[in-house]
Amino acid sequence: MTIDQDRDVLAAEYVLGTLEPDERQQAEALIRSDVGFAALVRGWEQRLGELNATIPSVEPPPEVFERIRRGLAVAPSSGQIIALDAMRARLRGWRSFGTTMAALAAALAAVLVTSLVRPELMPTRLRPKPQVVEVVRTIEKPTDAAGRLVAVLQKDASSPAFILTVDIEKRTMTVRRVAAEEQAGKSYELWLVSKQFAKPRSLGLVGAQEFTTGATLATYQPDTISDATYAISLEPEGGSPTGEPTGPVLWGGKLIETLPPTQPRR
Amino acid sequence: MLTTADLVSLLAAVAKGDQAAFERLYAATRAKLYGVILRILRRPDLADEVMQETYLKIWNAAGQFNPGVASPITWMVAIARNRAIDLARKKADVSAEEIPEVLELAAETSDPLAVRERSEELERLLGCLGRLDPDQRRLLLLAYYNGMSREQLAAKFDRPVNTIKTWLRRSILAVRECLGS
Numbered sequence: 001m002t003i004d005q006d007r008d009v010l011a012a013e014y015v016l017g018t019l020e021p022d023e024r025q026q027a028e029a030l031i032r033s034d035v036g037f038a039a040l041v042r043g044w045e046q047r048l049g050e051l052n053a054t055i056p057s058v059e060p061p062p063e064v065f066e067r068i069r070r071g072l073a074v075a076p077s078s079g080q081i082i083a084l085d086a087m088r089a090r091l092r093g094w095r096s097f098g099t100t101m102a103a104l105a106a107a108l109a110a111v112l113v114t115s116l117v118r119p120e121l122m123p124t125r126l127r128p129k130p131q132v133v134e135v136v137r138t139i140e141k142p143t144d145a146a147g148r149l150v151a152v153l154q155k156d157a158s159s160p161a162f163i164l165t166v167d168i169e170k171r172t173m174t175v176r177r178v179a180a181e182e183q184a185g186k187s188y189e190l191w192l193v194s195k196q197f198a199k200p201r202s203l204g205l206v207g208a209q210e211f212t213t214g215a216t217l218a219t220y221q222p223d224t225i226s227d228a229t230y231a232i233s234l235e236p237e238g239g240s241p242t243g244e245p246t247g248p249v250l251w252g253g254k255l256i257e258t259l260p261p262t263q264p265r266r
Numbered sequence: 267m268l269t270t271a272d273l274v275s276l277l278a279a280v281a282k283g284d285q286a287a288f289e290r291l292y293a294a295t296r297a298k299l300y301g302v303i304l305r306i307l308r309r310p311d312l313a314d315e316v317m318q319e320t321y322l323k324i325w326n327a328a329g330q331f332n333p334g335v336a337s338p339i340t341w342m343v344a345i346a347r348n349r350a351i352d353l354a355r356k357k358a359d360v361s362a363e364e365i366p367e368v369l370e371l372a373a374e375t376s377d378p379l380a381v382r383e384r385s386e387e388l389e390r391l392l393g394c395l396g397r398l399d400p401d402q403r404r405l406l407l408l409a410y411y412n413g414m415s416r417e418q419l420a421a422k423f424d425r426p427v428n429t430i431k432t433w434l435r436r437s438i439l440a441v442r443e444c445l446g447s
Contacts, residue, residue: 017351049340057297
């Protein structure tokens with residue numbers, strides 16, 4: 001058994017759909033981070049996709065398209081997002097930050113947005129896939145937004161679960177729960193993942209309420225804070241017993257500034 | 267009947283936010299995608315949900331479609347299958363018991379050889395599948411067509427999950443070798 005074969009089997013099983021949920025997540029992370037693996041998956045999609053011709057077509061109920069169309073009406077896609085101008089958001093375009101960001105997005109599937117596009121205005125299922133980085137800039141510059149960074153922590157395009165807002169100057173943070181449900185006997189724990197540390201550092205538990213604020217970033221340098229990846233894992237109640245993530249890392253993301261880099265910082 | 271080239275240009279228009287193109291794309295592909303999704307989920311309510319997710323995803327991701335590496339319908343079916351499988355796994359405890367015998371049977375009896383128009387590539391794939399041990403061929407087809415998990419396959423074939431894993435691996439590598447690179 002070679003590593004190449006293992007990768008090929010993983011890709012094929014991903015396409016077949018026979019992976020366990022955790023393996024499936026790993027495969028999805030690999031697709032985003034590893035061009036070679038993504039190509040293997042495309043290859044199997046194409047190879048096995050020949051079978052699609054043998055699957056009988058079934059006419060869907062007409063109301064399905066009605067619902068899709070209604071979804072489009074609010075979809076912040078392509079040209080339409082410009083309609084959000086009224087809400088002080090303007091789209092510069094879907095833009096990949098290229099390899100660096102792709103690599104960063106890799107492990108934890110981050111989609112980054114600014115807090116100024118209020119997430120509740122964007123239906124969750126309409127968000128772009130994690131490999132796309134949204135660059136949204138403000139037109140009116142809010143007076144209090146300087147030095148504020150935001151990360152949307154999500155697993156895939158349809159499930160933003162937490163929004164992390166960091167005030168880099170005060171080194172405080174607020175975690176807002178969006179879609180993560182409370183699980184009995186479990187706690188959500190926030191982690192800072194940085195190249196500077198061998199292991200993820202705990203930033204504490206995310207409370208059951210909608211907003212959790214904390215000052216656990218105070219001991220980190222601003223550069224570390226802004227470059228780190230943030231992740232949330234599901235841990236036993238009260239947090240990880242070992243000081244490292246023990247449960248599945250369910251959501252992750254990177255911070256992005258809420259102001260264009262060209263704007264002078266106050 | 268739209269050609270592959272038609273679908274490629276529709277997707278390109280959809281990527282620019284062309285809703286009329288999107289409607290045509292939907293009309294041309296909905297029945298195939300619904301057939302794929304329904305076969306995996308077997309519940310029209312869930313299939314409807316996945317149809318919506320799939321087409322909204324297609325709307326949003328059309329710009330990422332690369333005709334150089336995938337055919338449009340394969341790309342769209344892959345999106346639909348991934349969503350359907352994700353949902354099937356989430357609802358695993360429910361749907362496993364709710365699969366009506368009739369549907370089960372219908373899915374089982376689907377015979378890829380019954381399709382009249384077959385591309386050269388499909389012929390090759392079917393030829394390679396035909397060289398597999400019959401159980402392993404059935405295993406691959408049940409996984410691809412019906413989105414069965416390893417556990418479901420283990421129950422179906424009355425074998426331990428580890429055996430299913432081994433069979434999957436063996437048959438995948440055999441198909442790969444048979445098809446060549």
